[in-house]
């Protein structure tokens with residue numbers, strides 16, 4: 001197999017030979033100062049990095065270089081995304097699964113987990129509970145089970161979710177994280193107006209991938225790895241990738257992840273809309289210590305910083321798998337979207353699961369409520385954002401990417417963040433969060449550079465106070 005980023009065959013665009021050569025090249029050059037200086041210079045110009053260049057920085061142990069990597073990540077994050085952090089909540093619809101993934105408690109041999117699938121009425125109640133928290137953006141999660149959870153069920157659930165308007169609440173964007181599927185099904189998801197289609201690769205190492213997925217359709221490495229190309233063919237132009245760090249050697253997966261981003265860009269002209277950085281977590285039947293490749297907090301932070309340097313335009317997501325401390329560190333280095341008030345059980349927002357049931361996919365490290373997360377972000381100097389404007393304005397795929405790459409998206413993100421934060425403060429916030437939130441809005445409004453945009457944002461914020469909703473740039 002030859003390496004070809006433009007190929008549509010998994011083993012050519014995620015080519016093992018190329019990854020092995022990259023890792024050897026990185027090892028040889030990890031202290032090569034002239035080369036490293038050149039790579040840092042390229043990163044500083046926000047030109048992104050190739051997988052080879054990023055791999056050299058990953059291996060580099062020179063302290064001053066690692067400090068510079070962090071500084072650059074902070075600068076690039078600020079330039080492309082400003083201070084806004086978008087909030088999202090997972091909604092698990094069903095945990096029936098026919099696959100045998102060894103790291104996930106939903107694997108079909110697990111007899112101790114409680115199997116559940118939400119009815120449309122239960123979804124309605126969950127969505128009302130999520131709206132009452134203040135959420136506007138969801139990520140739907142399901143196991144893979146064509147009998148219990150067919151595509152028709154997912155589509156019906158999306159329709160249900162979008163149809164619910166409770167008080168001032170509305171879910172304005174539904175991202176979908178379901179198993180790799182056919183072009184036809186991706187087309188149906190597009191027609192159902194999903195936001196991003198998200199699918200984690202888990203690991204790019206084919207042999208280990210097959211061992212970690214011993215049974216079920218997910219065993220097929222090529223079908224899974226080529227899913228994003230089918231999604232794009234089906235018309236979904238915002239796709240989100242990620243690996244589950246801890247399953248395999250992180251160096252290999254880091255390079256594979258960047259090669260996947262390069263492949264999407266080479267073939268479709270649009271790189272990944274988001275990259276997620278989950279780490280393996282404890283769950284029913286799963287002990288992270290069984291996975292010898294877990295990574296330290298320092299290495300995790302470095303990976304986040306390097307993804308920011310390598311793919312400056314991509315959104316980065318971190319879930320409530322990570323602790324408050326770990327999230328705090330990576331927020332400044334590159335993460336642009338986080339889960340808040342998340343539940344990883346099937347249902348559980350309206351009422352917590354009874355103690356004798358357990359349908360969770362993993363234990364949540366960060367158990368704070370959405371209001372506590374919003375308050376924390378405000379006090380750290382970020383703008384918590386409930387913005388969903390881009391895809392509703394048709395800014396998806398290459399339209400979105402060109403705005404992002406030219407650095408102009410920040411002109412939309414900033415006022416949209418302030419307006420959606422204002423909605424949150426009016427409708428859902430605790431008095432303490434409201435107080436600091438209002439202060440942040442007043443200060444941040446002054447920083448909007450374009451006078452016209454600033455004036456319109458001020459007017460809209462005043463209208464929101466008067467009861468109107470859903471403004472966007």
Ligand code: SF4
Nearest residue numbers: 097101104106107143
């Ligand atoms: S990771 Fe997904 S496919 Fe695998 S067992 Fe869990 S829910 Fe099923």
Ligand code: SF4
Nearest residue numbers: 387388389390412413
């Ligand atoms: S303006 Fe677009 S990129 Fe910015 S936060 Fe809103 S949806 Fe995201």
